[in-house]
Amino acid sequence: MSAPTRVFIARLAGIAVFDPAGDQVGRVRDVVVALRLGRRPPRVLGLVVEVQPRRPVFLPITRVTTVEADQIVFDGRLNMRRFQQRASETLVIAEMLDRTVQLADTGETVSVVDVAMEPTRARDWLLSKVAVRRGGGRGLRRRRGELLVVDWEAITGLSAVEHGQGAAGLLAAFEQLKPADLANLIHELPTKRRDEVAAALDDERLADVLGELPEDEQIEILGKLGLERAADVLDAMNPDDAADLLGEMPAEQRERLLTLMEPEEAAPVRRLLTYPEHTAGGLMTTDPVILPPDATVAEALALIRNPELDPALAAQVYVCRPPTATPTGRYLGTVHFQRLLREPPSFLVSGLVDTELAPLRPTLSLEAVAAFLATYNLVAAPVVDEDGHLLGTVSVDDVLDHLLPEDWRERVLETAADEPTDPEEEALRRPAQDGMPHEDRQETR
Structure with a gap:
């Protein structure tokens, strides 16, 4: 090797x-x-x-x-x-980082920052060194402490179960993960560790991750955060995701959380909860890219360049008379981003709107919405009320979430391939017998 x-x-x-x-x-x-x-x-x-x-x-x-x-x-x-x-x-990463341990010679309490492994003469690998931080605490304060690298034998406490373990080291190791991948990691963790990681995530990151987890896990994690923190996370979620999550909760708990949310964040969620789940109104998001008629192509392109914007929402902008927050003034039409790329930056978006396709009504069924998107090869479509006000948009990912079986997230996260057991893998992972580790038995042959 x-x-x-x-x-x-x-x-x-x-x-x-x-x-x-x-x-x-x-x-x-x-x-x-x-x-x-x-x-x-x-x-x-x-x-x-x-x-x-x-x-x-x-x-x-x-x-x-x-x-x-x-x-x-x-x-x-x-x-x-x-x-x-x-x-x-x-x-190692999920369970050892951020652990509180003690230096064997002094009994001093330190926290684990990293762990090193080294190969042996028998071509096995052992954990050999532990990077620890002393006097730094956890969270932001942990950076103030002195960093030490000590032998594995120089610490105690890593074999015991720790309550209240931090998660800063684990999250730092996976800082670049997309929300769906971090959700997969969290799903695989033991319940105790999962709760610690969820508590350590900031509101925006946790909101993104929750949207990728099965609903029962979303509710479980949110329930352990406390009402005020849970309301803050709901504030950070997309209104349609927050509405889907609250819709699965008992009415009393749902109302408590809505009351604690910021009024401007709770208002669109309350509106979404008034629509049946499998209708355009129940599927839509209330915060698409909306522009007034006098906005320019340059302004539209600047908005859809936002890297945090969902790709489906960035695919088109909606032109409406003020107010430009949903429900808007009169809906005028849609401009697709490809059209924006072909026109001079100074052109007004009102001169580029596509009015050929009628918008969706909020009472339209899920099946009808899916057929509409498929027929016209769209990734999103506007939802407009009878008075011509834009209420939101339905994107293809919203439709897929509801067309797939209810447990599709669990299937993605949990379905195992029917592969035969690998003898070499089983031998390696089987605990050593007779009190002697595998590599020691190899060396004594």
């Missing part, structure tokens, strides 16, 4: 994994280790690699041929059975 003598595991998070032909098969999400008695360094079993579609699989460390700063290469053999953590296994 081509590898450095020491690898800090948090730095592996998210790096690409390649087969011998140079094709990328996934990205590293964590490292699986087996703890051992006393202070003996844990043995590395393998990597958790996320392959498409968002499936974590186990890659035995014995099949890794190259470990570099920007890539992992393995021998090409990969069992696609979904990774299921066993009771004897520990995930």
Whole structure:
């Protein structure tokens, strides 16, 4: 195996994994280790690699041929059975980072920042070093403490269950993950760790992640945040996502949360809750890109360039007379972004509107909305009331969310491939017998 003598595991998070032909098969999400008695360094079993579609699989460390700063290469053999953590296994990034431990010689309390692994003469890998921070606390204050790198044997406390564990290190390791991928990671965590990570996320990030989780997990996480924090997260969610989530709650709890939300954020959610779920009104989002008739092409392009804007919403702008917040003044028409790209920046959007297609009515059924989008090859369509006011837009992702089976998110996150068990993988992950670890048995043959 081509590898450095020491690898800090948090730095592996998210790096690409390649087969011998140079094709990328996934990205590293964590490292699986087996703890051992006393202070003996844990043995590395393998990597958790996320392959498409968002499936974590186990890659035995014995099949890794190259470990570099920007890539992992393995021998090409990969069992696609979904990774299921066993009771004897520990995930380094998910479970060790941010742990509170003690220095064995002084008893001083420190927090874990990173963990390093090193290869042995027997071609196994062991956890060898721990980067810890002293006197820094958690959260933002943790940066003030002194950083130390000590031997694994120099710390105690990593084998015990810790209550109130922080999550700053884990979140830093996966800072660049898209919300859907972070949701997948959170879904795989034990309930205790999942709650700690959710509590550590800021409101906007947690709002994005919740929208990618199954509804029962959304409700469970939100319920453990406390009413005021839960209301803040709902404020940060897209109104249609917030309405979908609140619609699954008991009426009393829903009303308490709506009361605690900011009035300007709660108002569109209340409107959405008045429509049946499987209608255009129940599907729509209330914050599309809206412009007055005297806006220019340059202004429209500036708005849809916003990287935080959903691609479906950025595909077109809606021209309405003031007010330009939903429900708007009279709806005049839609301008597609391709048309904007073909016209001079100084042109007014009112001269470019497409009025050929009639807008949707809020009472239109889900099936009719899906047929409309499919017929005209649209990614979104306006929803207008009988008086000609724009109420919102329905995008194709909203339609897919409701056309797919109710448990489709659980299926994506949990469905395992019917792959046969890999004997080599089973042997590696099976706990050592007779009190002797695997690598020690190899050396004594």
